[in-house]
Amino acid sequence: MANSKFEYVRLFEQPDQLLPNTWVVVRIDGRGFTKFATKYAFEKPNDKRALELMNAAARAVMTELPDITIAYGVSDEYSFVFHKSCTLFERRASKLVSTIVSTFTGYYVHLWSAHFPDSPLSPPLPSFDGRAVCYPSIQNLRDYMSWRQVDCHINNLYNTTFWALIQLGGMGHTEAEQLLKGTYAADKNEILFSRFSINYNNEPEMYKKGSVVFRDYELVEPGTHDVAKEVEDMVEPVQQSKTQHENDKKRRAKARILVEHLDIIKDDFWDRRPWLLSGKPGKIPKEP
Numbered sequence: 001m002a003n004s005k006f007e008y009v010r011l012f013e014q015p016d017q018l019l020p021n022t023w024v025v026v027r028i029d030g031r032g033f034t035k036f037a038t039k040y041a042f043e044k045p046n047d048k049r050a051l052e053l054m055n056a057a058a059r060a061v062m063t064e065l066p067d068i069t070i071a072y073g074v075s076d077e078y079s080f081v082f083h084k085s086c087t088l089f090e091r092r093a094s095k096l097v098s099t100i101v102s103t104f105t106g107y108y109v110h111l112w113s114a115h116f117p118d119s120p121l122s123p124p125l126p127s128f129d130g131r132a133v134c135y136p137s138i139q140n141l142r143d144y145m146s147w148r149q150v151d152c153h154i155n156n157l158y159n160t161t162f163w164a165l166i167q168l169g170g171m172g173h174t175e176a177e178q179l180l181k182g183t184y185a186a187d188k189n190e191i192l193f194s195r196f197s198i199n200y201n202n203e204p205e206m207y208k209k210g211s212v213v214f215r216d217y218e219l220v221e222p223g224t225h226d227v228a229k230e231v232e233d234m235v236e237p238v239q240q241s242k243t244q245h246e247n248d249k250k251r252r253a254k255a256r257i258l259v260e261h262l263d264i265i266k267d268d269f270w271d272r273r274p275w276l277l278s279g280k281p282g283k284i285p286k287e288p
């Protein structure tokens, strides 16, 4: 077919390739959620319904995109991790980010009424922005995940204390802010306990740790699988046979997708679940 005189515009399309052989993290964040939370009267500092809606949307994204190995969410943000060998075919940042953002937003809106049956959505509708970052090593990826979970802890301890001072202690916003200025974690724990008899340790795990989404296979004994080294040593992804590839895909599709509130900073979480970093699906657990 002859090219049209218009076709030169194709040359304006510039590459936006992500670095090969790296872990790609797409983090999405609710746009203007401070205002959005006020409009729908989200409970402060944590609204269980809103967080569970975020988790349900993330779970749906992982169901549709089997290349995502793990996701982590807190507040109005979610990070989705693509395994380093899984993004060979599509490494255009804009395409990955737009796929995640639109799939997540679609499900967030679709699932809204199930989580907020008494508050129908109305414009301006919820929307999310997203960015993609490449992490070259497992250590970098683990540190990224730890960074988000530490952030969750710091913010939640602060917010829990701040809102206790206001809601239970009758303080004003400025007064509470002044009181908390320069305090350490131990001070906040002490304020919660001595003034309000709140033991921070007993706060819901979802608020303290955020939410981790991953496929459920049989856990392994820690120390029996050293995937990290195996995966790091991989210079280029192993060429799988077509049947092996199809088998893995089937096993991934069969796996249940769990949403849990676990410590992802310590080694234990990763040691027990070697499939997260190896990319090889594990054993499907027997029905209890």
Ligand SMILES: Nc1nc2c(ncn2[C@@H]2O[C@H](COP(=O)(O)OP(=O)(O)O)[C@@H](O)[C@H]2O)c(=O)[nH]1
Pocket: 029, 030, 031, 032, 033, 034, 035, 037, 042, 043, 044, 045, 046, 047, 048, 050, 051, 075, 076
């Ligand atoms: N009340 C309430 N607000 C929340 C909750 N989760 C997220 N938010 C709001 O969402 C904001 C997220 O922060 P950020 O992304 O920096 O603000 P944004 O630019 O307004 O989206 C928080 O500051 C809260 O105002 C929740 O569970 N309850």
Ligand SMILES: [Mg+2]
Pocket: 029, 030, 031, 032, 033, 034, 076
């Ligand atoms: Mg936001």
